[in-house]
Amino acid sequence: MKVSIPEATVARLPLYLRCLSDMAHTDSACSSEDLAQAAGVNSAQIRKDLSYLGSQGTRGVGYNHEDLREQIRKVLGLTSVHPVIVVGAGNMGAALANYKGFSTWSFEIVAVLDVDEAKIGTRVNGLIVESLRQLEQIVEEKRVEIGIIATPPSTAQSVADRLMASGVRSILNLAPTILKTDDGVSVRRVDLSTELGILAFHLKHM
Amino acid sequence: MKVSIPEATVARLPLYLRCLSDMAHTDSACSSEDLAQAAGVNSAQIRKDLSYLGSQGTRGVGYNHEDLREQIRKVLGLTSVHPVIVVGAGNMGAALANYKGFSTWSFEIVAVLDVDEAKIGTRVNGLIVESLRQLEQIVEEKRVEIGIIATPPSTAQSVADRLMASGVRSILNLAPTILKTDDGVSVRRVDLSTELGILAFHLKHM
Numbered sequence: 324m325k326v327s328i329p330e331a332t333v334a335r336l337p338l339y340l341r342c343l344s345d346m347a348h349t350d351s352a353c354s355s356e357d358l359a360q361a362a363g364v365n366s367a368q369i370r371k372d373l374s375y376l377g378s379q380g381t382r383g384v385g386y387n388h389e390d391l392r393e394q395i396r397k398v399l400g401l402t403s404v405h406p407v408i409v410v411g412a413g414n415m416g417a418a419l420a421n422y423k424g425f426s427t428w429s430f431e432i433v434a435v436l437d438v439d440e441a442k443i444g445t446r447v448n449g450l451i452v453e454s455l456r457q458l459e460q461i462v463e464e465k466r467v468e469i470g471i472i473a474t475p476p477s478t479a480q481s482v483a484d485r486l487m488a489s490g491v492r493s494i495l496n497l498a499p500t501i502l503k504t505d506d507g508v509s510v511r512r513v514d515l516s517t518e519l520g521i522l523a524f525h526l527k528h529m
Numbered sequence: 530m531k532v533s534i535p536e537a538t539v540a541r542l543p544l545y546l547r548c549l550s551d552m553a554h555t556d557s558a559c560s561s562e563d564l565a566q567a568a569g570v571n572s573a574q575i576r577k578d579l580s581y582l583g584s585q586g587t588r589g590v591g592y593n594h595e596d597l598r599e600q601i602r603k604v605l606g607l608t609s610v611h612p613v614i615v616v617g618a619g620n621m622g623a624a625l626a627n628y629k630g631f632s633t634w635s636f637e638i639v640a641v642l643d644v645d646e647a648k649i650g651t652r653v654n655g656l657i658v659e660s661l662r663q664l665e666q667i668v669e670e671k672r673v674e675i676g677i678i679a680t681p682p683s684t685a686q687s688v689a690d691r692l693m694a695s696g697v698r699s700i701l702n703l704a705p706t707i708l709k710t711d712d713g714v715s716v717r718r719v720d721l722s723t724e725l726g727i728l729a730f731h732l733k734h735m
Contacts, residue, residue: 334727336726337720338707338720340726341706341707342707345682345706345707361707362707398730400730400732401726405729413627414620414623415624418621419721421619421620422621422721422722424705424720424721425722425725428726468732469725469729469732493728493729494728495721499630500551501544501547501567509727509731511724511725513721513724514547514630515630515701516630516631516634517544519611519634520542520634521540521717522675522701523605524534524539524542524604524605524606526606526611528606
């Protein structure tokens with residue numbers, strides 16, 4: 324299914340889903356103003372974003388809470404389970420493997436890999452850390468769709484290359500470096516010092 | 530100093546700085562095309578972004594590598610040290626406290642706090658984990674400018690409230706929830722399942 328949704332809207336949909344989940348204990352209708360307040364986005368923007376899903380809401384009532392969650396989940400492809408591999412079993416990799424948020428969003432971490440012999444064989448959140456040498460085999464056997472790179476920056480590119488060569492088309496990069504990736508591969512980058520850099524700018528200029 | 534730079538440009542400056550650092554071993558001139566390729570942003574955008582810094586480059590030569598780094602560091606306020614507090618000494622908090630990237634960007638983690646008696650008194654990256662009860666005192670004594678929240682989502686808001694009441698104006702939120710913050714407080718949110726949600730969309734629609 325091809326859906327034409329602007330990239331900026333796609334990036335906000337998980338945020339709306341997060342807000343709707345936080346609001347789950349409230350009543351079944353949800354106005355764009357409720358969602359706007361929870362998400363910190365103005366309500367006109369929310370109505371526009373949700374119109375791409377074909378969700379119009381009902382005037383004076385709003386959106387049906389459950390229906391809207393389901394629609395966002397469908398569009399984001401969260402209605403089927405996505406096998407995820409974590410490369411790097413350091414603090415960040417272990418934090419990821421233990422992160423409860425993933426499974427509720429239908430991401431399943433199926434393997435954690437490392438090069439360090441001292442870490443291989445130890446347990447992280449019920450998974451035994453496996454050798455990086457097995458990357459290709461595990462990607463194939465477990466039908467891995469998403470690779471998370473939580474290695475030092477110096478090895479991130481070689482791991483990305485091996486993931487791509489194995490057919491992985493989606494990468495979440497937590498290593499503080501910029502990856503070169505093939506056409507058709509989606510990469511999201513989480514760089515904590517970048518986030519702090521933006522905060523530092525506001526500290527200085529506000 | 531007030532500098533009027535669009536928010537989207539501010540968000541890209543740390544990325545350029547990261548790329549320039551990765552390129553530091555190369556020669557002293559750097560063209561907008563070099564930077565474009567490293568950052569994955571088109572070169573016209575880069576020239577426009579850098580023009581806000583008053584950096585024009587030299588036609589046919591490019592930008593002076595070191596000067597450009599220094600200019601970005603100045604605008605982002607990375608020329609002075611920013612004391613940072615980490616609340617939550619779980620895997621994510623420990624990963625942050627151990628993260629080498631911060632200090633090279635002049636962020637100094639001055640304290641790690643937790644509520645868990647089993648964690649208080651243990652060491653994380655040379656820092657002794659302190660009780661959350663001491664938050665206000667530590668913020669004052671260590672002149673904390675930035676608070677990183679790495680707690681479970683249920684306690685994130687109360688921690689944010691205490692940070693703001695203590696005068697912290699910049700928050701990096703790693704808890705998977707949306708914080709309500711006062712006017713004039715900058716918040717950046719890193720939500721790993723949001724990033725995976727965006728990747729899942731591309732998996733489904735590419």
